[in-house]
Amino acid sequence: MATEKRDKEEEEVKTDDGSLKIKPRPIVQLGIFLVAHSPVFSVVFSAAGVLALLILPLLAKNTYISENALMPGSARSMLSNRDVSDGSKLVKDIKNYRLNHEGQGVEVQKLIGKYMSEMGAEVYYQKFHPEGNQFHPLHFFSGPDSYTLLDNVSCASYGVNVAGIIRAPRGDGKESIVLVTPYDFINGGDYEALSLGITGTLFSLLARVTWLSKDIIWLVADSRYGDYRPVAAWLTEYHSPSFKDSDLLKCGELNTADKFRRAGTMAAALVLKVDGRSERFEDTLSIYAEASNGQMPNLDLINVVNYLAVHRQGFYVKVEKVVSLLSSSWLKIIGEIFEAVGKLAHTLNPDWNFGIPTADYLEGSATLASSLYSQALGIPTGPHGAFRDYQVDAITLKVSPRFPPDSKTRQHDFFLRGAKLLEGTIRSVNNLLEKFHQSFFLYLLTSPSKFISVGVYMIAFALLVASLPMVAASLYIDGCKALNNSTLNPAGNFKSWKWLDAAKQVFALHLFGLIVTLLPYFICQVPGQHSPSNRSIMWGTTSSSLLLITFATIPGCSPFSSRRHGTNWAVLKSVTISAAFIGLCLMSIINFATAEIGALLLVPTCLIVQPIKPALRSRRIKSLLGAFCSMVLLTIGFPVMLFAISKGLFGEGLVGLSLGGEFWTWLESLWAWKSATYLYIGMVHLPCWLLCLCILFHPS
Amino acid sequence: MASLVRSWIPLLILQSFLVAVAFGSKEAEQFSEALLLKPLPDRKVLAHFHFENRAPPSNSHGRHHHLFPKAISQLVQKFRVKEMELSFTQGRWNHEHWGGFDPLSSMNAKPVGVELWAVFDVPQSQVDTSWKNLTHALSGLFCASINFLESSTSYAAPTWGFGTNSDKLRYGSLPREAVCTENLTPWLKLLPCRDKDGISALMNRPSVYRGFYHSQRLHLSTVESGQEGLGSGIVLEQTLTVVLQPETTSVETNMQPSWSLSSLFGRKVVGSCVLAKSSNVYLQLEGRLGHESKNVDTEIEAHKLWKNADFDLSLKPDRVLRESSGLLFIFDIDKSSDSEPFDLGLNWKLPSKWSCQQAPLQASRFLMGSGNERGAIAILLKATESQEKLPGRELTDGRCTIKANIFQIFPWYIKVYYHTLQIFVDQQQKTDSEVLKKINVSPSTDKVSSGMLEMMLELPCEVKSAAISIEYDKGFLHIDEYPPDANQGFDIPSALISFPSHHASLDFQEELSKSPLLSSFKEKSLVRSYTEVLLVPLTTPDFSMPYNVITITCTIFALYFGSLLNVLRRRIGEEERFLKSQGKKTGGVKQLLLRLTAKIRGRPIEAPSSESPAAESSFLSTKLIFKIILIAGAAAAWQYFSTDK
Numbered sequence A: 001m002a003t004e005k006r007d008k009e010e011e012e013v014k015t016d017d018g019s020l021k022i023k024p025r026p027i028v029q030l031g032i033f034l035v036a037h038s039p040v041f042s043v044v045f046s047a048a049g050v051l052a053l054l055i056l057p058l059l060a061k062n063t064y065i066s067e068n069a070l071m072p073g074s075a076r077s078m079l080s081n082r083d084v085s086d087g088s089k090l091v092k093d094i095k096n097y098r099l100n101h102e103g104q105g106v107e108v109q110k111l112i113g114k115y116m117s118e119m120g121a122e123v124y125y126q127k128f129h130p131e132g133n134q135f136h137p138l139h140f141f142s143g144p145d146s147y148t149l150l151d152n153v154s155c156a157s158y159g160v161n162v163a164g165i166i167r168a169p170r171g172d173g174k175e176s177i178v179l180v181t182p183y184d185f186i187n188g189g190d191y192e193a194l195s196l197g198i199t200g201t202l203f204s205l206l207a208r209v210t211w212l213s214k215d216i217i218w219l220v221a222d223s224r225y226g227d228y229r230p231v232a233a234w235l236t237e238y239h240s241p242s243f244k245d246s247d248l249l250k251c252g253e254l255n256t257a258d259k260f261r262r263a264g265t266m267a268a269a270l271v272l273k274v275d276g277r278s279e280r281f282e283d284t285l286s287i288y289a290e291a292s293n294g295q296m297p298n299l300d301l302i303n304v305v306n307y308l309a310v311h312r313q314g315f316y317v318k319v320e321k322v323v324s325l326l327s328s329s330w331l332k333i334i335g336e337i338f339e340a341v342g343k344l345a346h347t348l349n350p351d352w353n354f355g356i357p358t359a360d361y362l363e364g365s366a367t368l369a370s371s372l373y374s375q376a377l378g379i380p381t382g383p384h385g386a387f388r389d390y391q392v393d394a395i396t397l398k399v400s401p402r403f404p405p406d407s408k409t410r411q412h413d414f415f416l417r418g419a420k421l422l423e424g425t426i427r428s429v430n431n432l433l434e435k436f437h438q439s440f441f442l443y444l445l446t447s448p449s450k451f452i453s454v455g456v457y458m459i460a461f462a463l464l465v466a467s468l469p470m471v472a473a474s475l476y477i478d479g480c481k482a483l484n485n486s487t488l489n490p491a492g493n494f495k496s497w498k499w500l501d502a503a504k505q506v507f508a509l510h511l512f513g514l515i516v517t518l519l520p521y522f523i524c525q526v527p528g529q530h531s532p533s534n535r536s537i538m539w540g541t542t543s544s545s546l547l548l549i550t551f552a553t554i555p556g557c558s559p560f561s562s563r564r565h566g567t568n569w570a571v572l573k574s575v576t577i578s579a580a581f582i583g584l585c586l587m588s589i590i591n592f593a594t595a596e597i598g599a600l601l602l603v604p605t606c607l608i609v610q611p612i613k614p615a616l617r618s619r620r621i622k623s624l625l626g627a628f629c630s631m632v633l634l635t636i637g638f639p640v641m642l643f644a645i646s647k648g649l650f651g652e653g654l655v656g657l658s659l660g661g662e663f664w665t666w667l668e669s670l671w672a673w674k675s676a677t678y679l680y681i682g683m684v685h686l687p688c689w690l691l692c693l694c695i696l697f698h699p700s
Numbered sequence B: 001m002a003s004l005v006r007s008w009i010p011l012l013i014l015q016s017f018l019v020a021v022a023f024g025s026k027e028a029e030q031f032s033e034a035l036l037l038k039p040l041p042d043r044k045v046l047a048h049f050h051f052e053n054r055a056p057p058s059n060s061h062g063r064h065h066h067l068f069p070k071a072i073s074q075l076v077q078k079f080r081v082k083e084m085e086l087s088f089t090q091g092r093w094n095h096e097h098w099g100g101f102d103p104l105s106s107m108n109a110k111p112v113g114v115e116l117w118a119v120f121d122v123p124q125s126q127v128d129t130s131w132k133n134l135t136h137a138l139s140g141l142f143c144a145s146i147n148f149l150e151s152s153t154s155y156a157a158p159t160w161g162f163g164t165n166s167d168k169l170r171y172g173s174l175p176r177e178a179v180c181t182e183n184l185t186p187w188l189k190l191l192p193c194r195d196k197d198g199i200s201a202l203m204n205r206p207s208v209y210r211g212f213y214h215s216q217r218l219h220l221s222t223v224e225s226g227q228e229g230l231g232s233g234i235v236l237e238q239t240l241t242v243v244l245q246p247e248t249t250s251v252e253t254n255m256q257p258s259w260s261l262s263s264l265f266g267r268k269v270v271g272s273c274v275l276a277k278s279s280n281v282y283l284q285l286e287g288r289l290g291h292e293s294k295n296v297d298t299e300i301e302a303h304k305l306w307k308n309a310d311f312d313l314s315l316k317p318d319r320v321l322r323e324s325s326g327l328l329f330i331f332d333i334d335k336s337s338d339s340e341p342f343d344l345g346l347n348w349k350l351p352s353k354w355s356c357q358q359a360p361l362q363a364s365r366f367l368m369g370s371g372n373e374r375g376a377i378a379i380l381l382k383a384t385e386s387q388e389k390l391p392g393r394e395l396t397d398g399r400c401t402i403k404a405n406i407f408q409i410f411p412w413y414i415k416v417y418y419h420t421l422q423i424f425v426d427q428q429q430k431t432d433s434e435v436l437k438k439i440n441v442s443p444s445t446d447k448v449s450s451g452m453l454e455m456m457l458e459l460p461c462e463v464k465s466a467a468i469s470i471e472y473d474k475g476f477l478h479i480d481e482y483p484p485d486a487n488q489g490f491d492i493p494s495a496l497i498s499f500p501s502h503h504a505s506l507d508f509q510e511e512l513s514k515s516p517l518l519s520s521f522k523e524k525s526l527v528r529s530y531t532e533v534l535l536v537p538l539t540t541p542d543f544s545m546p547y548n549v550i551t552i553t554c555t556i557f558a559l560y561f562g563s564l565l566n567v568l569r570r571r572i573g574e575e576e577r578f579l580k581s582q583g584k585k586t587g588g589v590k591q592l593l594l595r596l597t598a599k600i601r602g603r604p605i606e607a608p609s610s611e612s613p614a615a616e617s618s619f620l621s622t623k624l625i626f627k628i629i630l631i632a633g634a635a636a637a638w639q640y641f642s643t644d645k
Helices: A002-017 A026-036 A038-059 A081-100 A107-118 A190-206 A228-239 A299-312 A329-348 A358-377 A408-431 A454-486 A499-525 A532-553 A569-590 A592-608 A612-618 A621-637 A639-649 A656-672 A676-696 B002-023 B070-079 B103-108 B124-142 B146-150 B181-189 B205-209 B261-265 B287-291 B299-306 B385-389 B516-522 B546-569 B572-582 B588-601 B612-644
Strands: A122-128 A159-166 A175-183 A215-222 A265-274 A284-288 A316-319 A393-400 A443-447 A450-453 B030-040 B044-055 B081-090 B113-120 B169-174 B213-224 B232-244 B278-286 B311-313 B319-323 B326-332 B345-348 B361-368 B374-383 B394-396 B399-410 B414-425 B428-430 B436-442 B451-460 B465-474 B490-492 B496-504 B525-530 B534-536
Touching: A026 A038, A026 A454, A038 A329, A038 A358, A038 A443, A038 A454, A038 A592, A081 A107, A081 A190, A081 A408, A107 A122, A107 A159, A107 A190, A107 A215, A122 A228, A159 A190, A159 A228, A175 A190, A175 A228, A175 A408, A190 A215, A190 A265, A190 A393, A190 A408, A215 A228, A265 A408, A265 B534, A284 A299, A299 A316, A299 A393, A299 A408, A316 A358, A329 A358, A358 A443, A358 A592, A443 A454, A450 A454, A454 A569, A454 A592, A499 A532, A499 A569, A499 A656, A499 A676, A532 A656, A569 A592, A569 A676, A592 A621, A592 A676, A612 A621, A621 A639, A621 A676, A639 A656, A639 A676, A656 A676, B030 B516, B044 B103, B044 B261, B044 B516, B070 B081, B070 B124, B070 B213, B070 B232, B081 B124, B103 B213, B103 B232, B103 B496, B103 B516, B103 B525, B113 B124, B113 B146, B124 B146, B124 B169, B124 B181, B146 B169, B169 B399, B181 B205, B181 B213, B181 B232, B205 B232, B205 B261, B278 B516, B299 B326, B361 B496, B361 B534, B374 B399, B374 B414, B414 B451, B451 B465
Parallel strands: A175 A215, A175 A265, A265 A393, A284 A316, B030 B278
Antiparallel strands: A122 A159, A159 A215, A284 A393, A443 A450, B030 B044, B044 B232, B081 B113, B081 B213, B113 B169, B213 B232, B278 B326, B311 B345, B319 B326, B361 B374, B374 B465, B394 B399, B399 B451, B399 B496, B414 B428, B414 B465, B436 B451, B490 B534, B496 B525
8 A cells, every 4th residue: 555655656756857737636646645744644643543442432332132033031931949949959969068078079070960960961071181271382373272182191180070961852952052150169169159059040940941942051160270271171172072092081080981972063152150249239240251362252142141131130230341440530531521522412403412421431431441451462251262262152141149148048039030041041042043143243342231343443443543654655755855865876776675674674673573472482491490570581681682683683773773874764664654554454353452452552652753863963842842752652662561551550559570570471371362462562562662762763 | 413424434435445355456455553652761752653554566557546645656656766765853862761772763763854765766877867856756745845855965875884785775864854744744644544543643733743752754665576567566654753751740750750642642542543454552661671570371470561560551451572671562452432442551650760772882973173164073982881782793803893884974065085084992093994894985076966975884892982083174155055044054964873783673472463563673673873963154154234245346346447447548658648749738528528518508619718718717616616505505404494393
C-alpha cells in the first residue's frame, strides 16, 4: 500500500516537473492530499481511534438469542425433590468420608463413581500426570500436541479424574454435552463440594429423562494440580489417545487401562464451580469465557446461560471487570461528557438514544477493559479454555451462594436452582441440530447482556493504524528529498533503493527480537535449579550483549555509529513505521485485543519519536516538548515497564526487587499457554521499540 | 355390524385361501407369525416380532399370489434380487447388556438409520443399474429417502468383508434417516393381516416408538426350485425388534420389573391371524435361570419351571424348551379369543441377576484429532469377559487366534490415507504382517465413489485390546453439495465388525416343530456388531450471508475489471502527447458535452469563444451552489416534517 502510494507520488513529481498539468484521478489525488497533510491527519486519526475506543461502551448492543433452535426456558423444569435429595446425599457422603478418612487414595473418586453408576451411567477413571505444558518455541499455533508420554513417569504425583456418561435413550450417540466440576479430592473445601451437589442433582434427573438426544458426560476433574490441567489431560485422552503402553497406567491399585469411554463429538461444555460466599443479597453467577489467544465461545452459549440465570433462576450474573477503573476520575469525567452529549442529542432528536448514564458507562468500560485485557493476554480464564483447542464451545460458571456452606435448608434451594439453570442450558444445547454457528465468535462483552461485535470494535483499531502508512509515505518522500540534496551523485536507478539501508537495520533488529524470543527456551535448558529472577537476569544479560554485538557487527545499525554510516533518520522512521504497521495488522488477525492494546502503545510512540539531539540543539519549546513526550512514551513502552504499570493498574502490589522474577513468571505463563501475545511482544513490540530508541538517539 | 364384518372378512379370506390350496400348486404359500419376549439384564424387555412369508417356486407366467405381497414379488422379478435386506433403526443396541453373541443380536442389532444390501442375479455390468432402480422402488415403497443410496458416492461393493461372498453384492447405509411410523405402516401392509389381527395387533405406535431401541427389518431371499419351467420361490422375513422399559412402581433398583403384554404395549392379543400357519409367543429366559432344575420328567417339575420362587408366569406354557444358556417357553395363541385375550405376564418375586453372552471383542469407534484440516479414525476392540469361554478359536501355526473382519465405508470427503494404518495389540504396535491376514482397499474418487476398507485381523486369543487407527484429510465440498443443516457435521457410516470363526446359534436339546423363528435361531449366524456412527465437522461456508458474498464478489469484480480495463486501454504516454498536440483546445469530454447539450437544445454547436468558458464556469458554479442549497433545504424540510409525525 505504501509503495503504491509512493509510486503515485513519483508520478505526480514527474508531472510537476513538466509544464503540463494533468489532473490525476480522484483516488490518487486523495492519497496525495492525505500524504501531504500527514501530520494533521495522523493526529486526527489517532485521536479518533482513542475516542472510538472510549465510545465503545455506548455502542454496545443488547445480546439476543440468534439460533432459533435453542429455545431457552421454553420447557418446564422436570427437577424433583428426589433429584435434589440424591445430590444432597452425595455431598453428605463425601463430607462424611472426608471427615473420617485422611489420605491420598482414590476413595472419594470411587464414591462419586458409585453414585454415577447407581444413576445408570457408564463410569470410568482416568489417571493423568500433572505436568503438561512445556515451552517449545516451535509449538506455537500447532494444535493440541499429541499425547507425549514421558518415559520416566513417576507414580509420586498423579491425579485421577472420574467421568460418567449417560447415553441418550433414543439418541444415535453422535454428539455429547460435557459437564465439568473441578474438585480437589484431598483439600477441597465445603463450597467446592456444593458444585458436586448441583451436578449430582442434575445427573440424577438426566439419567431418567427421555428427551435427551445427545449423550451427557459428567467429568469430575481432580483439581489437585490446578483446574485446567485435569480437563486438558482428559480432553487429550478423549481426542488423541496414545495406544502405546504407558507407565502411568500401572500406578496405584486402580486399573484404568482400556476403560476410557467416549461419546461422540462434543457440542458444548459447561464448567461449574462454586466458590466463596456472595457479597450481594442474591446468589452470584460469574461467567468466564475467554480461551487461549482471545478465542471466545459462541455468544449464544453465554446468552442462553445469562437468559436462564437472570429471567428464570434469579441469579445475579456478572462478568469480570477491572475494579480500579470504576473509581477512576478521568473515566468518570469522560462518562459525564458522553452523558451530557447524549442528553443534548436526545433533546435535538428524540430518536437519538445513544446516551447512557455515567455509572453504566463506568461499569461498561471496566468490563470492556477486563474483556480486552483477558483476550489480549491470551491465557484462558478457566478450565473451559481447554475445550476451545478442540473447537468446542465452553464457558465456566462460577456460582457464589449467599449462605454459608453448612446451611442445610438453603442448600436444598440452591441445588434446585443451580441444577435448573444447568438443566435449561443443557436442554437448549440438546435442542440444537447443528453445532453453534449462528451467533458471534468475535465480540467483546461490556456486561453479561451487552456486547460489541467485531464490526464495531475494529473501527478503533483501523483508525489508529490508518495513520501509519500515511506518515511512512510522507517521511519517505522527505527523506528522499533530503538525501537527494545531500548526496552529490543523484543516480537515477539508485534512487529507489534508499530505503535499503534502513531496511537492513530494521531487519537486523527484528532478527534480534526473534532470537530474544527464543532465548528463554535455551535458558530453561540450562542445568540446575534457578529462581525466576536469576533466569530473568540471565535473559537480560544475554539479550543486551546480543544487542551490543548486533550494533557492533552490522554497520549503520547502531545509533552511536558515526554519521557517515548512518542512514537518514526519516527513512529509518518510515521503514520502522511500515514494519510496525505490518506487525500490528498481522497481529490483529491472530488476536485482535493484543493488536488493539499494542497499537495504543506503539502508534503514538512511532509517530512522535524524533532525534533528540536537534531538538536539544534548537531549544525550541515545541521540539523540546516533542522530545520529552517521546522519552516518556519510550519509557512506558519498554515491556518490563509495561508489565509493572499493568500490575499497578490491576491493583496488585509490586515489590521492586522481584520485578524481574515476576516478569519472567508472567512470560513463562504466556508461553506455557501458547499465547501469541508473547510472540507479539518479542517479534513486533520489542524491535519497534528498539528502533524508536535508535531514532531518538540518532546523530543527525 | 362391525362384528359381523369382522367375522366375515376372515371367512372370506379363508375361503379364498382354501380355494387356492385346492387349485394351486402342490406347495402352498405359507405365512407364520411369532413374538419372542426376553427380559434383559438392565431391567428392560426385548420384544421381537417375526413374520415369515414363503412363496413356493411356481410358474412365473400369470403368477398370482394369495398371501405373498405382490409388491415384493414384483420387486424380486423386476430387479432379479437374489437376496436383500433392508432395516430401519432408531437407537443404539447395547452390546454390553443386551447381548452380542446370540442369533437375535447378531441379526437384529443394526446401525442407526437405514441399511440396505442386496445381491442381484444379473450380469455383472447390470448390477449397478439394478441397485439404483431398486433403491428408487424401495424408496417409494417404504416412504423413506432410500433413493439417496442411488448415488455412487453412497454405496459400495464389499467383496468378503461383509460376510456374504459375492461380487454382485451392493451395500449402502443412511445414518441420518429418521425412522418413524410412516415407515412402519408400509411395512405392515406387506403382512396379510396387517396390524388388525394376530400378533401384529400388539404394535401400538406410541408404545413401540417409546422404546430404547427400535429396528424394523425386511429380509428376502429367493429359493431356486431346480425344476425346469418353474421360477424361484421367495422367502420374506419381516422382523421388528423393540426394547422397552416396563413401568415399575417399586423403588428397589436390583429388582427386575414385572410386566405383562398389556402393560408393555397397552394392548392384548385376541386370537391369531387366521391366515397364519402358526402363531406363537415365546418367552426366553437367559442366564442361571435355566440351570436350576435338571429334570423336567414329571409334571410337577415342569410346573416348577414357570411357577417358582423366583418368578411366575400368568399363563401356562404349552411347551418348555431348553437350550444351553436358558429356557424357552412356548405359547400358542390360537386358543385366545375376544372373551379370553392372551395377556402373558411375568412377575418377578426375587431380585435376580444374569449377564448376556457377549461377542469375543467389543468394538467402539471414535474420531481423533482436532481442527478442520485432518483427523484420524480409530477402532478400538476390547476383550469381553466372556471371551475365554467362547468356542470358535482357531489354531494357526500352533497359536490360538481370533479372527475379526472389519468392513468400513468412507465417504469421499473423508480422504483416508491407507498407508497410515496403524495397529496396536495390547498397547504394542504391530506391523501389518503380524496381525493383518487379509486386506482389501478401494480408494475413493472425489465426488464419484466412496472408499471402502475391508480387513481381516488375526489376533491372539489372550488379547486384551486392539486398536486400529487410520488418518484422513477433510475434503471441501462444493457449495451446492452441502446437505441441509450442514453445520451439524457429516456422518461416517457404521463400521461392521464380524467374527468369521464365531457363529451364534441356539441349540435346543429336543427336536422341535418347524417354527420359522426357532429354525432361524438354530441356523448358525455370523457374529457381527456395528460400531457407532461418527460425526465429522467439516468446514462449512456461512450460508446465512449470501448477500454479503454477492456484494463482496461484485465489488471485487468491479474493481478488478475496472482497473484491468484501465491498464489495457489507457496509454499514458499517448495521452500526454495527444494533450500536447491539442494544446489549448478544449478537452474531448467537454466537446462531447457541448455537442450533447447542443443536440438537446436543437441548436448548432456554438464556436467556443475565448472568454466564455470562464464566465460559463462561474455561472455554472453559482447555479450549482443554488441547486445544492435548494436540495439541502428540501431534505431538511422533509426530515423535519417526517420526524415530527
